[in-house]
Amino acid sequence: MAPKRVTLADVAKLAGLSTTAASMILNGRPDTRLSKEAHERVLAAAAELNYRPNVAARGLRTQKTRTIGFISDRVATTRFASGLIEGALAAARAADHVMLVLETGGEAKLEASALEAVLDRQVDGIIFASMRARELHIPELPAGTRSVLLNATSQRHAVSVLSDEYTGGRTAVEVLARHKIADGVAVLGYSEEAERGLFRSVAVNRRVAGIKDAVAEHGIDVTAWESVWLWEADTGYVAAKKILRRHPDIRALLCMNDRLAFGAYQALQEKGLRIPDDVSLVSFDNDELASYLRPGLTTVALPHEQMGRDAVSLLLSDDAASGERLVPMPLIERSSVIG
Amino acid sequence: MAPKRVTLADVAKLAGLSTTAASMILNGRPDTRLSKEAHERVLAAAAELNYRPNVAARGLRTQKTRTIGFISDRVATTRFASGLIEGALAAARAADHVMLVLETGGEAKLEASALEAVLDRQVDGIIFASMRARELHIPELPAGTRSVLLNATSQRHAVSVLSDEYTGGRTAVEVLARHKIADGVAVLGYSEEAERGLFRSVAVNRRVAGIKDAVAEHGIDVTAWESVWLWEADTGYVAAKKILRRHPDIRALLCMNDRLAFGAYQALQEKGLRIPDDVSLVSFDNDELASYLRPGLTTVALPHEQMGRDAVSLLLSDDAASGERLVPMPLIERSSVIG
DNA sequence: GCCCGGAGATGAATGGATTTAGCAAATATA
């Protein structure tokens, strides 16, 4: 039904002017000497025909496509990690850009072809995202290709957006300190002793460093550091039971993520221990889960949406910032800490 | 460092042939009469220079961009809904296409601008997705624009991909029947009596119809239909408590989704009732939650990934199928039904 | 010796924009 797309030539013809004039006017170029009347005619014609420029054609000339490539290992390993995409999408939209989203599953082969696919489409910049903070290997990019690492680091690439894990770790401990919990604290999920020399991730190491520093500063006595390699609900359940068996006097559990905390809830419930009256819990992530739990779980949030936003604005900003952009991890207070 | 992109002209020059020849050879056109030697030279030149065609330029000529627009209200309202995107992404990649993902938050204004944004980029087709199955209002598209509705229906648009809710509803009931549960069953989340005339959604209505038919066929006695408007963990908790108070003899809970079931778990635990020994549970969705729960929740899965895949393959397939593509909802058996 | 057909290749148009260079008329300057 609807005829083919309106082109600039159509607009120019209707306005009785050249495409040059139409182009200049529609792009609002400042140096033009075209008359007021010409402006009006072109604008009116464009409006009447409902003209929209063909981005591919424009991009061919200008080398700008107003398109960003977002290459990530997974889009949605965990629900909350897709906040990275949501934030990026929102920021891109605000800047009048769109995003090509590609998923690689972490496979090198797919990573390479994903990169080619976005390069072939002349994107203005590329975001390399990882759903769990880690070191990424990025191949060399054509000169002039802008890129930002999101929730990831890389040797070669200058700029990356990360959550501020060190401060986040401190925050979690400070909640305990503020609520006068000074002993009977167990850390669930990480133990330096058990994991020394094993590679965790930059994020975890920094978080642990924050926890340790804050614990020392506030003179908190940590009864146990329990190592759990996979941070899932069932492993959390098992580990929490173990801690409770060995240390019946535990008053607080600092869990390395919300799924572990979820498992701990189950273990505590089984033992008939009440949260927070008998045992307090603080955790990390602010997974969707955290709000479902009863009582609600107090947790230090991973600011995924903000990180996504920041990645886009860094990518699109003119000043070639470099280094790490650390995004604060906000404390979400619910009811799992006694007070 | 790396010089500017290699163009077809570069390849042609290195091969000592015209761009016409190079283009024909690289595109493997069958009718060409170019010599074997010419083929070899062009292919070798392309490989040596690592030539990749500029998709924008090609698209300008061929009107094909190998790009799909994916416009959705939310990308990740719930973790598992983003399976829609994951599936679509995987299918697109398999078909050597990429996806422009746009999020509208359901706002009409953003929907309109998202549509323009993808149309401006000459996408080969558009998927309109909704994270919760519902009726979508899609504006008229330019002639020849292919489109598929994903997890949504619309008056105007012919083809949509939906989960097979009717059969899914039956499946849930059949689990109960198979395990010889014939009475003391309560449905948690929907009551026709309470919600008569209120708009739910096509999906819910079909699911309920399936439940009703299967219940009648198997001669199951449903003790209570409890209406819950918002299907969340806390509302499920409250509703389950209410049911247990009024009907202490309940043996099974059929929950309209996993979050409600999660709330029911909490209510049952508080009452000291064991799952599945005292009360069995069946639910819908296969949310990530369902696997965290103890015991694991038996649930009828929303086949989001498959739906995403189907949407892309329908969009890209030649035969202009129309009507609804109903994707089966698989039963995920865990341990919440006595047996 | 001339014409014809086919093999092997290419020039130029095309798609839809941006942009450089420059033209013609009107006005200003001397």
Added chain:
DNA sequence: TATATTTGCTAAATCCATTCATCTCCGGGC
């Protein structure tokens, strides 16, 4: 009156690949 300058606008090149329409040889047929 003759020369500069400004004003208002446009032809044509460009971005890169695809494709239509030809063009040039060369050997075979008559």
